[in-house]
Amino acid sequence: MARFSAIFFGFSKQVLQTVATKKMPHQSLTHNTILYGTMKRIQDILKERILVLDGAMGTMLQRYKFTEEDFRGKRFADWEHPLQGNNDLLSLTQPEAIAEVHRKYFAAGADIVETNTFSGTTIAMADYFMEDLVYELNYESACIAKQVADEFTAKEPHKPRFVAGSIGPTNKTASMSPDVNDPGFRGVTFDELRIAYKQQVEALLDGGSDILLVETIFDTLNAKAALFAIEEVKEERNIDVPIMVSGTITDASGRTLSGQTAEAFLISISHIPILSVGFNCALGASQLVPHLEVLAAKTDFGVSAHPNAGLPNAFGEYDETAEQMAAQIKEYLDKSLVNIVGGCCGTTPEHINAIANLVKDYKPRNIALETV
Incomplete structure (x- = not known):
């Protein structure tokens, strides 16, 4: 019902048509074939090199100094709650602005950018009374990222770019x-988490996400709900999708x-x-080393890391430079701990560029891709 009531908030024509026909825009044999092809392509690349994930979206958006009016735009100028x-x-x-951030990260050397959907569930959006907008938020975010990814892939076919649908932990815990x-x-x-995550997953895939990234997991039961929802969607659509799982x-x-x-x-x-x-x-890059060592020694899955730019200072800001962070991530590479690496809080295109330049000289950690 939430998706239908969202009509009153001015969905785009394409999304309205999607709702009216109950058919997802990309839910087709062609799109399913693309997803299968993407899975194989990513697996092949992981055999050859380390993939670079983007850095922080929030850190970059802070640079724009958006005001309440900017957040509202014309469409939500009269919204009754702070946004x-x-x-x-x-x-x-x-x-x-979102597209510009994606472009900066791709230009810096990222292979994968995350959608701007970290809080894109009805559970998290309840803080802003925007539960009915969740499908559109995820769909449009994925479309923006996919369009930019396609731009870069067209210019550099030898270095395809991918979109990871960001699935955050929500602001509640099940355990x-x-x-x-x-x-x-x-x-x-x-069940509430599963339903919320399923709606997000459907929209992220409909918008063109190549990968689904369940990240910043502080409660594994929440993550299990997200993974259950993903498996439901995969079964219903008869598709396979690369899934990244990242704890905290x-x-x-x-x-x-x-x-x-x-x-x-x-x-x-x-x-x-x-x-x-x-x-x-x-944690910062150096603090993650012992935990990545555990994963690398005990799994055949790929291992990913996107740490913060060090630890926050007294003002909640991150001071670690791109060079300092790259020097710490070098230990990951020297020890062959990771297959995918990027940045989280406090990281910028400068940090990602330093990481991208560093990983060029290293072979990826061996993984059993047949288990994916």
């Missing part, structure tokens, strides 16, 4: 209580927020055929 900080919304109100006085309470159920080690304890070690996290998601498993956010 500043809803970065996903900028795909609708400032699409040129922990938000109320210390009621440890049995849960702010969200597995929250502190020096070496565990996720829900208490899992790197090995426990790996075991928890290994029942799904995925392209890669890795870690992002929370």
Whole structure:
């Protein structure tokens, strides 16, 4: 029902037609063939070289200094609730800026850019009372990224560019209580997460995403709901899609927020055929080394890493330069720990360029691609 009520908020003509016919824009034999071809192409590339993921979207958007008015645009000028900080919304109100960020990362050497959809679920969008816009937000974000990726692939066919649909953790957790006085309470159920993630996955694929990236996982039960939703969509559409899974080690304890070690996290998601498993956010590049070593030693999946630009300073800012970060990531390469590497909070095209220049001289870590 949410998708139908969203009509009243001014969907694009193409999305309206999609809703009216109940047929996804890209749900066709041709698109399914493209997805299968993309899977094979990415696997072939991973045999030859290390793939470079983009850096932070939020860090780049901060440079634009968008105001409340900018976030609203003309379309949401009269929205009853504050919208500043809803970065996903900028795909609708400032699409040129989103495309420009993607272009900068591709120009810097990235092979893959993430869609601007980190909070693109009905659960997260409830903070802005924009649940009915979720399909459009994800669809348009994927379209923007795919158009830019195709531009670069057309110019450099020898270096194809890909789009990873970013699937964030939401702002709720299924395995922990938000109320210390009621440890049995849960702010969200597995089924609520599954339904929300499924809507996001459908829209990301309809918009042209080549890969699905379940990232910044602090609660593995949330991630399992996302992976379950992806498997549902794959089965319903008879498609295969490369899946990247990336957890978050929250502190020096070496565990996720829900208490899992790197090995426990790996075991928890290994029942799904995925392209890669890795870690992002929370820690800087050097702090991730021991956790990546665990993954690299214990899995045949690809291993990914997109760490922060160091640890935040007292003002919540990241000071690590591109050169400093690249010097730390060199240890990943010297130890043959990763197949995909990029950046998270605080990273910019400069950081990604330094990483891209570095990985050119290294062979990828060996993986058993037949398991994907």
